Amino acid sequence: SSSAAHPENAKTTDLAPDTVDASGAYMNTNQGVKISDDENSLKAGNRGPSLLEDFILREKITHFDHERIPERVVHARGSAAHGVFKVYESQAAVTSAAFLQDPEAETPVFVRFSTVAGSRGSTDLARDVRGFAVKFYTQEGNFDLVGNNMPVFFIQDAIKFPDLIHAVKPEPDNEIPQAASAHDTFWDFISLMPESAHMVMWVMSDRAIPRSYRMMEGFGVHTFRLVNAEGVSSFVKFHWKPLLGVHSVAWDEAQNISGKDPDFHRRDLWNAIESGNFPEWELGIQVVPEEDEHKFEFDLLDPTKLIPEELVPVQRIGKLTLNRNPDNFFAETEQVAFHVGHIVPGIDFTNDPLLQGRLFSYTDTQLIRLGGPNFHEIPINRPVVPVYNNQRDGHMRQTINKGKTSYHPNSLGGGCPFLAGKMEGGFSSYPERIEAHKIRERSRSFFDHFSQARLFFNSQSEPEKNHIIDAFSFELGKVQTVAVRERMLRILAQIDSGLAAQVAYALRLHIPKDTDEPLNKSIPADADPAAYQPEMK
Ligand code: HEM
Numbered sequence: 001s002s003s004a005a006h007p008e009n010a011k012t013t014d015l016a017p018d019t020v021d022a023s024g025a026y027m028n029t030n031q032g033v034k035i036s037d038d039e040n041s042l043k044a045g046n047r048g049p050s051l052l053e054d055f056i057l058r059e060k061i062t063h064f065d066h067e068r069i070p071e072r073v074v075h076a077r078g079s080a081a082h083g084v085f086k087v088y089e090s091q092a093a094v095t096s097a098a099f100l101q102d103p104e105a106e107t108p109v110f111v112r113f114s115t116v117a118g119s120r121g122s123t124d125l126a127r128d129v130r131g132f133a134v135k136f137y138t139q140e141g142n143f144d145l146v147g148n149n150m151p152v153f154f155i156q157d158a159i160k161f162p163d164l165i166h167a168v169k170p171e172p173d174n175e176i177p178q179a180a181s182a183h184d185t186f187w188d189f190i191s192l193m194p195e196s197a198h199m200v201m202w203v204m205s206d207r208a209i210p211r212s213y214r215m216m217e218g219f220g221v222h223t224f225r226l227v228n229a230e231g232v233s234s235f236v237k238f239h240w241k242p243l244l245g246v247h248s249v250a251w252d253e254a255q256n257i258s259g260k261d262p263d264f265h266r267r268d269l270w271n272a273i274e275s276g277n278f279p280e281w282e283l284g285i286q287v288v289p290e291e292d293e294h295k296f297e298f299d300l301l302d303p304t305k306l307i308p309e310e311l312v313p314v315q316r317i318g319k320l321t322l323n324r325n326p327d328n329f330f331a332e333t334e335q336v337a338f339h340v341g342h343i344v345p346g347i348d349f350t351n352d353p354l355l356q357g358r359l360f361s362y363t364d365t366q367l368i369r370l371g372g373p374n375f376h377e378i379p380i381n382r383p384v385v386p387v388y389n390n391q392r393d394g395h396m397r398q399t400i401n402k403g404k405t406s407y408h409p410n411s412l413g414g415g416c417p418f419l420a421g422k423m424e425g426g427f428s429s430y431p432e433r434i435e436a437h438k439i440r441e442r443s444r445s446f447f448d449h450f451s452q453a454r455l456f457f458n459s460q461s462e463p464e465k466n467h468i469i470d471a472f473s474f475e476l477g478k479v480q481t482v483a484v485r486e487r488m489l490r491i492l493a494q495i496d497s498g499l500a501a502q503v504a505y506a507l508r509l510h511i512p513k514d515t516d517e518p519l520n521k522s523i524p525a526d527a528d529p530a531a532y533q534p535e536m537k
């Protein structure tokens with residue numbers, strides 16, 4: 001179909017046996033019986049009732065009845081493509097990850113872009129965060145970099161994620177509005193969660209209405225770890241830099257496009273790849289040596305903060321090229337299961353409390369979305385290396401495991417041993433030292449919610465600042481509850497007094513005078529404010 005040749009790589013070879021082109025073949029049933037009439041059901045007589053014994057009708061209708069699976073609870077609307085990643089030069093100094101060593105080696109990837117709030121059929125041009133999820137099919141197993149097009153997030157702790165999503169999704173009584181942040185529940189939550197101030201500045205900026213998926217940056221958001229062959233670890237932030245540059249549309253353009261072509265981003269990505277205009281990104285890393293963990297004015301574990309590029313430059317270490325459209329949207333784009341917990345040796349997690357919660361959430365949601373414990377066997381999800389372990393059975397098991405033993409240790413033969421200790425290629429978690437009390441509390445190093453929001457606003461050009469002011473005015477203008485609008489004005493006043501004043505003017509409201517109600521509810525009311533300044537080292 002495509003003028004762009006289907007490039008061969010380990011993943012296309014892996015998918016080939018499951019890819020069917022049945023055009024021209026005679027139709028048969030799922031049991032392989034040839035079908036002589038696909039136009040008429042079996043009836044008693046010319047005009048008679050249909051017969052229950054019509055297995056051909058029943059099979060066809062039954063399968064149809066079960067075509068839909070639940071859409072993703074977030075990021076339901078998306079588009080994906082295949083491609084390859086190549087590192088520019090070995091990153092052995094910082095990581096042992098095999099796919100980051102050899103500039104000659106091509107790692108197949110599958111990348112899904114998405115909006116967050118809207119349903120599967122919602123418009124591409126909604127003001128929203130965009131997902132940027134990359135699955136690397138490496139020779140050491142799958143590494144998923146499940147990121148967004150913004151470098152920070154709304155909340156600091158995963159325990160607030162269901163609340164955030166309940167607030168941003170259409171309201172529960174009337175399921176309005178679809179794929180828009182312009183409503184009371186969203187702004188009610190945001191106004192009560194000052195930790196969202198930085199992220200909400202990005203969401204009200206032009207970054208939230210990209211011109212194209214091909215023209216977005218991507219970010220791993222959390223601080224991750226890299227670990228080299230000697231076991232030396234450093235902290236890392238991952239970036240994707242689009243070679244076409246970062247471009248957005250204006251809000252009135254976005255609204256126009258949403259009306260005329262809700263598939264605008266999907267079509268753009270598909271057409272670019274079909275015409276051989278392969279989108280490209282460079283993978284960037286910001287590396288912080290372990291000993292510098294505490295040298296910043298913010299906490300590296302706080303996902304509402306970025307590391308300014310002036311402090312730690314982004315090194316561009318490799319290139320991602322998307323060069324093949326999926327053959328089947330459902331089989332590939334809909335069934336792909338990304339998970340921030342899919343890592344390979346040389347990469348590890350940190351204690352970011354948002355990341356830690358995500359490590360539980362993805363497999364859990366996919367167990368229900370994809371119907372059981374064997375979704376790793378779905379062609380788009382399986383690694384390019386064979387999977388050998390003692391896990392067995394479950395719904396829809398495809399693998400036929402031979403032998404009597406599916407346990408370890410065993411003396412009867414068969415079954416799978418494992419690499420003892422840190423033997424070549426085995427994953428071993430970074431032995432970070434932990435000695436602490438169990439507590440359910442926010443670290444005070446997470447309490448500065450406004451400095452980086454201000455930094456972001458100040459980094460914008462005049463027209464971009466005006467777009468942010470217009471976006472707040474538009475979105476808050478849809479909010480019915482005056483107290484919510486006013487609480488947002490108090491938040492904006494903490495970020496930039498000019499911003500707050502202009503939005504207040506647009507809303508015909510005054511910025512409320514300081515009240516006793518604390519903006520930051522995570523700080524105990526009786527606390528000494530000085531004790532809650534971020535720790536400066
Ligand atoms: C899906 C990114 C936070 C739960 C996704 C997807 C992306 C993403 C890109 C879409 C994956 C795809 O294309 O299939 C992020 C980022 C986060 C974040 C960058 C913060 C930095 C969280 C948190 C949770 C969560 C805190 C839960 C505690 C989910 C779930 C899905 C999802 C349940 C649906 C997965 C599926 O059905 O396959 N996320 N997310 N995310 N995310 Fe997150």
